[in-house]
Amino acid sequence: MRIRIFGVGLLLAALAGFVFASASTLDFVQHLDRQVHELHCSFAPGLIAADKESTGCQITLLSPYSSLLRTSLWGGIPISLPAMAVFAFLAFRAIELLVADASRRRTAAAIALATAAVPVLASVIMGYLAFTQLHAVCKLCIGIYVSSAAALGMAVGALRAARAEAAAPAGTAAPRIDATAPTIVAGAPAQPGGAPRASTPAVPTDSARMWLAAAGQAFAFVTVPVVVYALLVPDYSRYIGTCGTLARPDDPYAVMVPLGPKGDGVPAIEVFDPLCPSCRAFEERLRASGQDRQLRRQGVMFPLDSECNWMVPASLHPGACRVSKAVLCAATVPAVGPDAVVEWAFEQQEELLAAGKQDPAGVSRMIAARFPELGACIGSAETEAKLNKSLRWAVKNQLPVMTPQLYVAGVKLCDEDSDLGMDFMLHHMLQKHAAGQLKSAAPAAAPREPGLVPGSEAGSRPADKATKAAPRREPAKTAAEADKAASPGSGAPEPRPAEPEKKTPATELPSVRDPEAPAAGQEEAGAP
Amino acid sequence: MNIAVRAVIGLVAAGLPLAMTTVWVANAKERLADIEQGAAEKTTAVATAAAANEEYCTPQLKQVLRRVLLSCGLAADNQARGCQPVDAKSVATMAGEDFNALFLPLADRVSIIQFDQDDAELDAEDIKLLDQTFADQRGASWFLAVARSSPEGKVEHNRKLSQARADGVMAHLRERFADPDLDKEVGLLWLGEEYAQLDQSFCDWRRSGAKDECDPEHINRSAFVAWIDCRL
Numbered sequence: 232m233r234i235r236i237f238g239v240g241l242l243l244a245a246l247a248g249f250v251f252a253s254a255s256t257l258d259f260v261q262h263l264d265r266q267v268h269e270l271h272c273s274f275a276p277g278l279i280a281a282d283k284e285s286t287g288c289q290i291t292l293l294s295p296y297s298s299l300l301r302t303s304l305w306g307g308i309p310i311s312l313p314a315m316a317v318f319a320f321l322a323f324r325a326i327e328l329l330v331a332d333a334s335r336r337r338t339a340a341a342i343a344l345a346t347a348a349v350p351v352l353a354s355v356i357m358g359y360l361a362f363t364q365l366h367a368v369c370k371l372c373i374g375i376y377v378s379s380a381a382a383l384g385m386a387v388g389a390l391r392a393a394r395a396e397a398a399a400p401a402g403t404a405a406p407r408i409d410a411t412a413p414t415i416v417a418g419a420p421a422q423p424g425g426a427p428r429a430s431t432p433a434v435p436t437d438s439a440r441m442w443l444a445a446a447g448q449a450f451a452f453v454t455v456p457v458v459v460y461a462l463l464v465p466d467y468s469r470y471i472g473t474c475g476t477l478a479r480p481d482d483p484y485a486v487m488v489p490l491g492p493k494g495d496g497v498p499a500i501e502v503f504d505p506l507c508p509s510c511r512a513f514e515e516r517l518r519a520s521g522q523d524r525q526l527r528r529q530g531v532m533f534p535l536d537s538e539c540n541w542m543v544p545a546s547l548h549p550g551a552c553r554v555s556k557a558v559l560c561a562a563t564v565p566a567v568g569p570d571a572v573v574e575w576a577f578e579q580q581e582e583l584l585a586a587g588k589q590d591p592a593g594v595s596r597m598i599a600a601r602f603p604e605l606g607a608c609i610g611s612a613e614t615e616a617k618l619n620k621s622l623r624w625a626v627k628n629q630l631p632v633m634t635p636q637l638y639v640a641g642v643k644l645c646d647e648d649s650d651l652g653m654d655f656m657l658h659h660m661l662q663k664h665a666a667g668q669l670k671s672a673a674p675a676a677a678p679r680e681p682g683l684v685p686g687s688e689a690g691s692r693p694a695d696k697a698t699k700a701a702p703r704r705e706p707a708k709t710a711a712e713a714d715k716a717a718s719p720g721s722g723a724p725e726p727r728p729a730e731p732e733k734k735t736p737a738t739e740l741p742s743v744r745d746p747e748a749p750a751a752g753q754e755e756a757g758a759p
Numbered sequence: 760m761n762i763a764v765r766a767v768i769g770l771v772a773a774g775l776p777l778a779m780t781t782v783w784v785a786n787a788k789e790r791l792a793d794i795e796q797g798a799a800e801k802t803t804a805v806a807t808a809a810a811a812n813e814e815y816c817t818p819q820l821k822q823v824l825r826r827v828l829l830s831c832g833l834a835a836d837n838q839a840r841g842c843q844p845v846d847a848k849s850v851a852t853m854a855g856e857d858f859n860a861l862f863l864p865l866a867d868r869v870s871i872i873q874f875d876q877d878d879a880e881l882d883a884e885d886i887k888l889l890d891q892t893f894a895d896q897r898g899a900s901w902f903l904a905v906a907r908s909s910p911e912g913k914v915e916h917n918r919k920l921s922q923a924r925a926d927g928v929m930a931h932l933r934e935r936f937a938d939p940d941l942d943k944e945v946g947l948l949w950l951g952e953e954y955a956q957l958d959q960s961f962c963d964w965r966r967s968g969a970k971d972e973c974d975p976e977h978i979n980r981s982a983f984v985a986w987i988d989c990r991l
Contacts, residue, residue: 253779260780263787264794315776323772330765448769456777463784465791483939541811541898541988612894616936619896625808626898632806 234336234396235329237389241343242325244385248350248378249318250276255311255371258292263306263464265647272370290367293512293650295519296360301654302520305467310357312460313453314350314375320452321346321382324445328389337393338438342445344386350379467652468659474645476671477638479627484620487529488562488569491517496527497664502625502636504534505558505576506548506584510635513649514577520654525661526639530569532558532621533634538591539618542632550587550594552618553609557598559617560608567602575601640664642671809990811898815864816989823861824901825991827946855955862985866964868892868899869985871957872928873968876980877912879923881931888967892984893932899986902945904928907983909976910952918951925949928982957983 254276261268272288291297298307324343331339354376361367480500490501503510517523534551537543554576561567576583579597586593599606608614630636637644639660648656663669862869870892872885881889893902906925908917925947933941950956962973966981 249775253776256776256780257783260783261787263784264790266790266794312776312780315779316773319772319776323769326768326772327765448773452773452776455773456780459777460780460784463781463788465788485937539897542806542808612890613936615894616896616938619894620938622808622898623810623896626810628808630808632808 234340234389234392237340237385237392238325238329241328241347241382241385241389242322244378244382245318245322245325248375248382249315249322251371251374251378252311252314252318255292255375256309256315258288258371259297259306259309259311259651262292262651265467265470265645265652274370274374276371276374287367287369288371290365290512291361291369291372293516294360294365294367295516295654296357296364298651300461302658303655304461304464305648305655306464306651307654308457308461310353311375313457314353316453316456317346317349317449318378318382320449321350323448323452325385333396335437335441337390337397338441340386340390340393342441344383344390346445346449347379347382347386350375351383354379467648467655470645470648471656471660471663472642472669472671474643474671476643477628477641479624480638480641482529482624484617484624486559486617486621486624487531488558490528490530490570490573491523491526494524494527496525497640497661499526499528499640500531500638501528502531502533502630502634502638504532504536504548504551504634505554505573506551506580506587507535507634508580511577511580513635513637513653514573516650516653517657520657522654522657522661530558530573531624532618533625533630534618535632535634536587539615540622542622546587548584548587550583550591553587553591553594553598554583555621556609556614556618557602557605559614559621560605561602563608564604567604572602572605640669642669809898810900811988812990813988816987817861820861820987821989821991823858824903824946824987824989827903827948828901828991858955859957862983865985865987868895868988869964869983871961871964871966871968871978872924872982872984873966873972873977874924874980874982876909876976877920878980879920879927881927882967885967886931886935888965889928889931889984890935892965892986893936896986897988899988900944900990901987902932903983903985903987904945904947905955905983906947906949907956907979907981908952909979910956911976914951914953918949918953921949921951924982928984952979957981 254271258268258270258272270288270292295301296310298309301307321343324339324346328336328339328343357372358376361369361372477500487500503513532555534540534555535543535547536549536551536555537546538549539552539555554572558569558572558576561572562569583594583597586597595609598609625632631646633646635649636646637649639657642660644653644656644660660669870888872881872889874880874885875882896902904925906921906928908921908924910917912920929941929945929947932938932945938944956975957978959973959975959978961978966973966978968977968981
C-alpha cells in the first residue's frame with residue numbers, strides 16, 4: 232500500500248514538473264516568431280496571470296543558460312524541452328511502478344529514483360546559476376525545482392517501501408531482484424525467513440532487461456522531441472542583412488569610443504545608452520556568448536535622455552546624457568578608459584536612474600565621486616559638443632531612435648535577433664563576414680547632411696511641420712518603456728497582454744515626435 | 760496491466776512533449792510568416808533620428824535662413840564668406856524690425872556677444888558665452904552669427920568692423936571646435952550699422968556685456984549668435 236502512495240505522489244510530482252516545464256518551453260518557443268510575448272511567470276501557469284514584475288522569468292529566459300546549441304539554432308534548444316521529456320518519462324515510470332507486480336516493484340522504484348535524480352541534478356545546477364550568475368528568481372523554475380525535489384522524495388520513499396516489501400516474510404517474497412544493479416540473480420528461492428541468499432554469477436535477468444528498457448525509453452523520450460524541434464525550427468539566417476546598414480560608418484567627429492576586447496575582431500559599431508537596461512542585458516549576453524571577443528567594437532553614445540537628446544520627448548533614462556559625457560571623457564583618459572565607466576554605469580544602473588529621476592545633478596555627483604579625474608572634461612563645452620555630434624552621427628545615418636543597436640561591418644544585427652537569437656545571428660554574421668559575404672539586403676538610408684547646400688534640391692523639399700507640434704506616436708508605449716527602463720533586468724521583452732507586436736525586446740524605443748507630412752507649397756521652394 | 764496498455768501509455772507520455780512542441784513551433788512559424796508579409800508596413804512605425812524642427816521655424820524664418828545660406832555661399836567651398844548688408848537686405852526683403860522679430864521666438868537660444876567700441880576681439884567673457892552657445896547645439900542644423908556695429912563712424916568702416924566681428928566668431932569656432940561640418944553649418948551676416956539694428960528690448964537677452972552697457976550703441980557692437988532648430 233505504501234508503495235502505491237509513493238507511486239501516486241511521484242506521478243503527481245512528475246505531472247507538476249511537466250506542467251512547469253511545458254509552460255517554460257511554451258514561453259521560449261513562442262518567441263520563435265521574433266516578437267514580444269507575455270510570459271507564464273506564475274506558480275500556477277495558465278491559471279494565474281503572470282504579474283507585471285515577471286523580470287525574473289524574463290532574465291532567465293533570455294539568459295545564455297536557458298538553452299543549448301545557441302549558435303547552431305536560433306535561440307538554441309530550450310533546456311525546458313528535455314525537462315518536459317524527463318518529467319513525462321518520470322510520469323510514465325510512476326505509472327509503471329503503480330502497475331508493476333510485486334516481483335518488479337523494487338526495480339521499477341529504483342528506475343524511478345534514478346530518473347528523478349536527473350531533474351534534481353539539473354535543478355541544482357540551474358538554481359546555482361540563477362542565484363549566482365543571473366541573480367534572478369523565476370517562478371516557473373522554482374516550480375520545476377520543487378517538483379523535482381518532491382519527485383525525488385517520492386521515489387526514495389517508493390524504493391524504501393519496495394525494499395521493505397521484498398524483505399517481507401517467506402512465501403510472500405517474489406523472485407528476488409537486486410534493484411541496485413542490473414545483473415542479479417533471478418528466481419533464487421528465498422531462504423527461510425525471507426533472508427537473501429548469496430548471489431550466483433550474474434546473468435541477464437528480468438531486472439537487467441527492465442533497466443535496459445528504461446534506458447532506451449528515456450533516450451527516446453528525450454531525443455525524439457529534441458531532434459524534431461531542431462528540425463522544425465526555421466532557418467533564420469535569411470534575416471541577416473535585412474535590417475539595414477550604415478550609410479556613413481566613418482567617424483568624422485571622432486565620437487566613437489572603443490568598447491570591450493581589443494584585437495583583430497570584425498569591426499562593429501554599437502549604438503547604446505549607458506543607463507539603458509536593455510543595453511546592459513545585451514552586453515551581458517554578448518559577453519556570456521564569448522562573441523564579444525570576435526568583434527572590435529566602437530561605441531556611439533545615444534542617451535535616451537531629453538537633457539541632450541532632442542529626439543526623445545521625455546527622458547527615458549534621466550542622467551544618461553551626463554553618464555555619456557563621462558564615457559566620452561574616459562576615452563581621452565587612458566588611466567580610466569570608456570570600458571570602466573560603462574561597466575560602472577551598468578553595475579550602478581538602478582541607483583543612477585533613481586538619482587537621475589530625482590535630480591540629474593545627483594548623477595553628476597555620483598560620477599564625480601567615482602571618477603574624479605573626469606570632472607573638468609565632463610563639464611567642458613567640447614564634451615557637450617562631442618556628445619551632440621554623437622547624436623548627429625545617428626541623424627546622418629538615419630538610425631532608428633532606439634538602443635542598443637549593433638552593426639557588424641556596417642550591417643545591422645536585427646533588433647528582433649538581439650536577445651534569444653543573438654548568438655545564432657551573430658555567429659552567422661561573423662561567418663559570412665569571414666567568407667566575404669556579409670552584406671545588407673536592405674539599402675542603406677541616404678546619409679542625412681544638414682539639409683541644404685548650394686545647388687541641392689533640399690531647398691525645394693516640402694517643409695516639415697515643427698516637431699513640437701507633431702503628435703506623439705505612442706505615448707502609452709513611452710510610459711511603458713519608461714517603467715521598463717526603471718526595472719532591473721529589463722533587457723527582456725516587455726510582456727504584452729494582447730497580440731504579438733513588432734518587437735523591440737532588447738532595445739528601447741521611445742516614442743518620438745515624427746514630422747508630419749507638410750502641406751504642399753507651405754513655403755517658398757528653392758533659393759532666389 | 761496488459762503490456763499493450765502500458766505501451767500505449769508510454770507512447771502517449773512520450774508523444775505529449777513532442778506533439779505539444781510541434782504545435783507550438785508550427786504556430787510560431789505561422790505568425791512569423793504573417794509578420795513577414797506585413798513587415799514593410801510595420802517597419803515604418805519606428806521613428807528615425809532626425810534634426811530638430813521647432814515650432815518657431817516659420818516659413819518666413821526658413822526663407823531667410825535658406826536665402827542667407829544659399830546666397831552667401833557658405834557651404835560652397837569651405838570658405839567662410841557671409842552676407843553683406845546689401846545681401847541681407849535683398850535676401851530678407853523686409854524691414855529691419857521685421858527681420859529682428861523673426862528671432863524673437865529663439866530668445867533662449869540666442870547669445871549676444873558684445874564687443875568693445877571699434878574692436879573685433881573676443882575677450883574671455885565673450886569666448887565663454889560663445890563656447891557655451893555653440894556647444895549647446897542640440898538638434899539644430901544651422902548656426903547664425905549676425906554681426907553689427909553701432910552707428911558711430913563711417914558706414915564703410917562699420918561694415919568692415921561688423922565683418923571682422925563675424926569673422927572673429929567663425930575663427931574662434933574653427934579653432935576651438937574641431938567640427939568638420941562647421942562650414943556647412945555656420946552662416947555669417949554682417950550688417951554694419953545699416954540694417955536691422957537691435958533695440959533695447961534685447962538687453963534682457965543673454966549677452967556678454969556688462970549690465971549697464973545696454974544702450975543701443977552698446978548692444979549693436981555685437982555678434983548675435985544662435986543655433987536655429989529648423990530643417991530646410
